[in-house]
Amino acid sequence: MKQSITVTVNGQPRGAEVEPRMLLVHLLRDVFGLTGAHVGCDTTSCGVCTVLVDGTPVKSCTMFGVQVDGRSVTTVEGLAANGAMHPIQEAFKEEHGLQCGFCTPAMMLVATALLEENPDPTEDDIRWAISGNLCRCTGYQNIVKSVQYCAEQMRQASAGAPS
Amino acid sequence: MTATEETAAESAPEKPLDWLGQSIKRKEDDRFLAGRGNYIEDIDLPNMLHMAILRSPYAHATINSIDTTEAAALPGVVAVVTGELLAQHNLAWMPTLSGDTQAVLATDKVRMQGQEVACVIAEDRYVAHDALELIDVDYEPLPAVVNPFAALEEGAPLIRDDKEGQTDNRVYHWEAGDAAATEEAFLEAHKIVAVDTHYPRSHPSPLECCGCVADLNPASHRATIYMTSQAPHAIRTVFALVTGLPEQNIQIISPDIGGGFGNKVPVYPGYVVATAASLLLGRPVKWIEDRTGNLISTGFARDFHMKGELAVARDGTMLGVRVKMLSDQGYAYADAQPSKLKAGLFHIVTGSYDLPAAHVVCDGAYTNKAPGGVAYRCSFRVTEASFLIERLVQSAAVELGMDPAELRRRNFIQPEQFPYTSATGFVYDSGDYETAMDMALDKAGYGELRAEQERRRAEGGKLLGIGIATMTEALGAGPSRDYDILGIKMFDSAELRVHPTGKAILKLGVRHQGQGHETTFAQIVAHELGIPPEDILVHEGDTDNTPYGLGTYASRSTPVAGAAAAMVSRTLREKAKKIAAHLLEVSEDDLEWEHDHFSVKGAPSQTKTIQEIAFAAYTNHPMGMEAGLEGVHYYDPPNLTFPFATYVVVVEVDPETGEWKPIHVVAIDDCGVRINPMIVEGQIMGGLTEGFAMAAMQEISFDDDGNCIGSNFMDYLIPTAWETPHYDLGETVTPSPHHPLGCKGVGESATVGSPAAFVNAVVDAVSHLGVTDIDMPVTSAKVWEAIQGAGAHA
Numbered sequence: 001m002k003q004s005i006t007v008t009v010n011g012q013p014r015g016a017e018v019e020p021r022m023l024l025v026h027l028l029r030d031v032f033g034l035t036g037a038h039v040g041c042d043t044t045s046c047g048v049c050t051v052l053v054d055g056t057p058v059k060s061c062t063m064f065g066v067q068v069d070g071r072s073v074t075t076v077e078g079l080a081a082n083g084a085m086h087p088i089q090e091a092f093k094e095e096h097g098l099q100c101g102f103c104t105p106a107m108m109l110v111a112t113a114l115l116e117e118n119p120d121p122t123e124d125d126i127r128w129a130i131s132g133n134l135c136r137c138t139g140y141q142n143i144v145k146s147v148q149y150c151a152e153q154m155r156q157a158s159a160g161a162p163s
Numbered sequence: 164m165t166a167t168e169e170t171a172a173e174s175a176p177e178k179p180l181d182w183l184g185q186s187i188k189r190k191e192d193d194r195f196l197a198g199r200g201n202y203i204e205d206i207d208l209p210n211m212l213h214m215a216i217l218r219s220p221y222a223h224a225t226i227n228s229i230d231t232t233e234a235a236a237l238p239g240v241v242a243v244v245t246g247e248l249l250a251q252h253n254l255a256w257m258p259t260l261s262g263d264t265q266a267v268l269a270t271d272k273v274r275m276q277g278q279e280v281a282c283v284i285a286e287d288r289y290v291a292h293d294a295l296e297l298i299d300v301d302y303e304p305l306p307a308v309v310n311p312f313a314a315l316e317e318g319a320p321l322i323r324d325d326k327e328g329q330t331d332n333r334v335y336h337w338e339a340g341d342a343a344a345t346e347e348a349f350l351e352a353h354k355i356v357a358v359d360t361h362y363p364r365s366h367p368s369p370l371e372c373c374g375c376v377a378d379l380n381p382a383s384h385r386a387t388i389y390m391t392s393q394a395p396h397a398i399r400t401v402f403a404l405v406t407g408l409p410e411q412n413i414q415i416i417s418p419d420i421g422g423g424f425g426n427k428v429p430v431y432p433g434y435v436v437a438t439a440a441s442l443l444l445g446r447p448v449k450w451i452e453d454r455t456g457n458l459i460s461t462g463f464a465r466d467f468h469m470k471g472e473l474a475v476a477r478d479g480t481m482l483g484v485r486v487k488m489l490s491d492q493g494y495a496y497a498d499a500q501p502s503k504l505k506a507g508l509f510h511i512v513t514g515s516y517d518l519p520a521a522h523v524v525c526d527g528a529y530t531n532k533a534p535g536g537v538a539y540r541c542s543f544r545v546t547e548a549s550f551l552i553e554r555l556v557q558s559a560a561v562e563l564g565m566d567p568a569e570l571r572r573r574n575f576i577q578p579e580q581f582p583y584t585s586a587t588g589f590v591y592d593s594g595d596y597e598t599a600m601d602m603a604l605d606k607a608g609y610g611e612l613r614a615e616q617e618r619r620r621a622e623g624g625k626l627l628g629i630g631i632a633t634m635t636e637a638l639g640a641g642p643s644r645d646y647d648i649l650g651i652k653m654f655d656s657a658e659l660r661v662h663p664t665g666k667a668i669l670k671l672g673v674r675h676q677g678q679g680h681e682t683t684f685a686q687i688v689a690h691e692l693g694i695p696p697e698d699i700l701v702h703e704g705d706t707d708n709t710p711y712g713l714g715t716y717a718s719r720s721t722p723v724a725g726a727a728a729a730m731v732s733r734t735l736r737e738k739a740k741k742i743a744a745h746l747l748e749v750s751e752d753d754l755e756w757e758h759d760h761f762s763v764k765g766a767p768s769q770t771k772t773i774q775e776i777a778f779a780a781y782t783n784h785p786m787g788m789e790a791g792l793e794g795v796h797y798y799d800p801p802n803l804t805f806p807f808a809t810y811v812v813v814v815e816v817d818p819e820t821g822e823w824k825p826i827h828v829v830a831i832d833d834c835g836v837r838i839n840p841m842i843v844e845g846q847i848m849g850g851l852t853e854g855f856a857m858a859a860m861q862e863i864s865f866d867d868d869g870n871c872i873g874s875n876f877m878d879y880l881i882p883t884a885w886e887t888p889h890y891d892l893g894e895t896v897t898p899s900p901h902h903p904l905g906c907k908g909v910g911e912s913a914t915v916g917s918p919a920a921f922v923n924a925v926v927d928a929v930s931h932l933g934v935t936d937i938d939m940p941v942t943s944a945k946v947w948e949a950i951q952g953a954g955a956h957a
Contacts, residue, residue: 036198041454045876076198100677101195102421131885139852140884
């Protein structure tokens with residue numbers, strides 16, 4: 001009993017026929033071929049499946065694909081634009097904010113959502129914002145530095161931009 | 164003159180960079196940042212089937228029957244595999260890394276909760292899981308053995324009744340050191356301090372669970388197995404021996420790995436069943452483990468019950484150490500460790516100290532729990548050993564009324580004593596422990612901290628605790644004379660091919676899981692040959708296309724494979740010299756090497772760069788010389804490397820609630836020469852976090868029926884960014900005298916050394932109340948209870 005859905009994924013309209021029980025993470029990975037969202041725990045604990053739904057971080061292992069019908073989803077594949085990395089991607093590289101890379105797409109998406117709301121976060125703001133996303137490799141310190149670096153770059157860019 | 168020569172002649176004589184010691188950004192990052200890493204779950208083959216595993220709800224039970232009729236009839240199900248089917252192919256049991264046996268799928272009994280009982284192979288992952296619900300297993304529960312001490316008691320239920328000659332639950336008895344000499348040392352003691360503790364069962368739990376895609380192609384007769392393996396070459400050989408498939412037809416591919424930490428060294432039943440299913444069905448079969456499966460059934464770590472005693476003289480001189488341990492092995496002895504050493508490298512228990520006598524006794528017991536004993540960010544039990552000696556030293560300081568830093572200083576092995584032979588036979592290569600400790604104490608502001616601690620104790624409110632751990636360990640297995648896995652000796656390899664245009668590919672027998680090999684090992688070649696790292700592709704994790712090696716775990720990659728990369732580069736440089744002599748029409752003796760080129764002594768304008776030489780190796784090599792510029796080196800290290808560190812942890816403890824948190828964590832690590840300091844620091848911070856995790860929260864425990872507490876991330880706690888402390892790092896550099904670049908291992912050091920610093924800090928905060936020990940994980944409840952208990956006895 002499949003249902004027909006339409007969803008905007010990384011700015012592009014996509015359609016699919018899916019079982020109502022199909023998880024959003026499987027819709028993205030198996031149907032749309034966007035494998036940047038990973039599965040780590042199946043219980044909404046680790047956060048490696050996080051994507052943005054209408055700009056808000058959501059753990060896609062705990063949402064059904066049919067629930068994004070008519071909505072907008074951003075995945076890691078949507079961060080880079082025109083062949084250039086997003087500042088958050090540059091920042092993670094610059095500050096060595098990743099090791100195995102498994103949690104990285106989700107961490108970056110959560111960070112962009114934070115910076116959208118709060119362009120000048122404190123270390124505590126950042127640590128709280130990413131506390132729903134586990135990392136086993138880095139000990140988080142360089143992830144915090146990456147987000148701080150990105151915030152600084154984005155503030156400089158917007159200060160330099162013509163009003 | 165060729166075009167290449169003209170370009171080189173015209174370019175400015177800018178001194179090339181030495182790439183050793185440069186924090187260059189990682190070459191592997193771009194694909195991960197783009198979401199284009201290629202992990203096991205991303206492998207998708209045409210006509211692929213999906214496998215799901217049915218696990219036992221009981222820790223110990225007889226299986227009367229398994230009815231798969233309904234499951235097999237579900238549309239979309241292709242096959243249901245049981246132990247009975249595997250037994251027909253002699254695959255119901257498999258060997259463990261320690262040479263014991265473990266069930267692939269249960270036939271007679273289940274011996275742990277979560278044991279693999281049946282597998283469904285279906286067209287779709289959802290259907291495979293639906294079908295699991297339709298399998299009807301008739302179990303007859305048996306009493307579960309969850310306590311290893313009880314397991315060894317007379318009359319305990321026999322767990323391994325499948326093994327001929329096994330009449331009790333004892334796995335092994337093992338001793339190291341000199342019992343008589345240690346006994347004598349203890350007779351001389353002014354004080355004997357004791358620590359009786361349990362290093363809890365922990366789990367590496369990388370964020371990516373295990374999985375595989377087995378593709379046994381009936382037309383090509385090839386078995387291509389994509390799997391989450393830290394040691395693909397060893398796996399290929401073991402697969403060949405177990406299945407009887409010819410080894411040249413087995414290709415193990417470890418794609419990008421989402422963290423390993425030792426969890427992805429062993430072979431698990433899921434891999435074997437998926438492979439068998441692919442063989443029987445002639446189609447690729449994918450198995451992706453879920454988190455509960457990962458935590459409940461795959462390689463756990465630690466779980467040592469340890470009684471340690473330290474004999475000290477009146478002036479604090481350490482005279483001897485003796486240890487009795489009981490290892491809770493679960494239902495199979497599956498430790499990932501060299502076969503000669505039943506309790507791994509635990510006999511490094513003398514730590515950083517000039518301890519003349521030591522004796523270690525260890526027994527292993529079967530229980531109704533998952534097998535494992537993997538080296539979780541650890542070299543074969545050094546973590547437990549390091550924790551025990553550092554807790555003993557802390558207790559000795561309290562008993563003697565000495566400052567714990569001074570007690571350490573008095574007993575350190577001194578720089579001039581290296582190479583130092585320990586009481587249990589390790590030969591420590593190099594060290595300067597006091598310098599590292601002084602740097603750490605200075606960074607922490609140790610003197611003022613002690614004053615602040617006194618002030619707080621007098622004034623009330625939150626207490627301050629200072630914990631020190633000085634760590635040295637044995638990394639880089641190994642010299643093949645002593646170290647092996649299932650008889651396969653521990654060395655590693657590197658193959659380097661320099662292409663005509665001067666670019667290169669470096670192929671290694673190890674397999675990284677986030678450690679940055681694609682950058683670090685390129686830097687080694689760049690340092691030796693002058694080819695910039697961006698021109699070097701580092702290739703790992705494909706047994707058809709890399710030389711044999713034992714894999715990445717136990718911080719062995721840089722000590723062993725890194726050395727191999729340096730050595731093969733040097734071999735190529737020797738050949739390059741001959742080619743340069745030919746091109747420049749001089750004798751080899753007239754040439755000198757600098758960074759990336761040979762030049763003629765006394766005529767520095769006459770040069771040949773490595774790129775020019777590489778081109779000539781394929782276009783203009785001397786008569787009689789083989790063409791090409793490539794080689795392979797198998798490196799068998801002469802010794803282990805012995806990195807060391809001092810960790811100082813400052814905690815605040817609320818005596819009203821037992822809550823504690825680290826407020827300053829200092830880590831001074833000495834891992835010899837650092838190839839990429841940024842990556843090394845990343846490893847140390849990751850290591851510290853896992854040390855903190857074990858000290859503060861991580862534990863897999865069981866109830867009396869053998870139900871696993873800790874089968875998901877809501878029960879098995881791992882630290883988030885919120886509670887993880889900030890780290891304050893520093894370094895000293897004491898090169899390894901035998902490694903070609905002076906490097907030592909580092910990835911695990913902070914996980915090995917730091918748990919004792921965290922525990923010492925909390926115990927130190929409340930020691931004036933009479934608290935002498937708190938078992939890990941040091942939860943608020945345990946701290947509160949310790950304070951109450953100590954008060955009651957005061």
